[in-house]
Amino acid sequence: MxxxxxxxxxxxxxxxxxxxxxxxxxxxxxxxxxxxxxxxxxxxxxxxxxxxxxxxxxxxxxxxxxxxxxxxxxxxxxxxxxxxxxxxxxxxxxxxxxxxxxxxxxxxxxxxxxxxVHVDVTDDVVTIGLDQGPVELAEPPVTGRQVVEALTGGEPVRLDPALPPVTGSVGSTHLLVAVASPGDVDAADPYGPALARVLAAAGAEGCYVYSRAGDGHDAYCRFFNPTVGIAEDPATGTAAGPLAAHLHRHGLVGDRARFLQGDAMGRPSVLTIDVTPAGTRLTGRxxxxxxxxxxx
The missing domain is CATH 3.10.310.10 (Diaminopimelate Epimerase; Chain A, domain 1)
Incomplete structure (x- = not known):
């Protein structure tokens, strides 16, 4: 049809x-x-x-x-x-x-x-799964200090020293930035032009700021993309896929990861990602x- x-x-x-x-x-x-x-x-x-x-x-x-x-x-x-x-x-x-x-x-x-595209309909509830393809992860030519300076508005933002910034792509390249706690995620207040310069240097489109979480989710996340006019996005599957692959590579998540995003905007979104030999699969309703x- x-x-x-x-x-x-x-x-x-x-x-x-x-x-x-x-x-x-x-x-x-x-x-x-x-x-x-x-x-x-x-x-x-x-x-x-x-x-x-x-x-x-x-x-x-x-x-x-x-x-x-x-x-x-x-x-x-x-x-x-x-x-x-x-x-x-x-x-x-x-x-x-x-x-x-x-x-x-x-x-x-x-x-x-x-x-x-995978479709499941159970009791009239539609669930969609998207194969995202292979994930590309790379070390960007920017320092953690440059990233922090671009993200810090009022409250200081502390990086997670165990996970330096990386770029990740399943079709769109984003900068994945680990910070020390969910409080540091919420403290992020980027100045758009400064972050856009860091993203350009990293060869990335948007910035996924995250911390590890212990509330039933594997990570707590926010996404900023001044390069295409998105001040903040409530849910970003093209960043969540690479993040799941990155954390899986470090042994921090299993084959399935759940991320909470959008909470700071009052638009809570839970993204589920499966890490497979072929890449990642994003699932949601x-x-x-x-x-x-x-x-x-």
């Missing part, structure tokens, strides 16, 4: 989906437009700016063999990004909800890759917050 066919000319249906959430107004809000084949790149970017969410996802016909749907994702600043995170998980949850996809899964085209129609 092709999503969105039959829409009047110039009109495009959309949904706002709260990703990594069991109820509306929690998790990470994502706008999804399912009938986007006729939209130009400029229109997609403008629509994303209009929604002003961290990301907006457009579902189009695939161009790669074996893919069921293609996804294109734009930030609130109009920048196109890749990587299978909340941008993809929420879109697939909505495709399953409207009957355009279903168990056991499908294949998505995203950021020049084709990746498996969603809640529907709104539906409507664009007039373009």
């Amino acid at each position: 092709r999503p969105g066919r039959g829409s009047p000319a110039g009109r495009h249906r959309y949904a706002v989906v709260d990703v990594f959430a069991d109820r509306p107004l929690t998790g990470n809000p994502l706008a999804v437009i399912t009938d986007a084949d006729d939209l130009t790149d400029a229109q997609m970017a403008a629509v994303a700016v209009e929604f002003n969410l961290s990301e907006t996802t457009f579902v189009t016909r695939p161009t790669r063999p074996g893919a069921d749907h293609a996804l294109r994702c734009f930030t609130a600043g109009g920048d196109e990004v890749g990587g299978a995170g909340h941008n993809a998980l929420g879109a697939w949850w909505w495709l399953v909800t409207i009957g355009a996809a279903g168990p056991p899964g499908a294949v998505q085209e995203l950021g020049g890759q084709t990746l498996p 969603c809640a529907l917050a709104a539906t409507g129609e664009l007039h373009l």
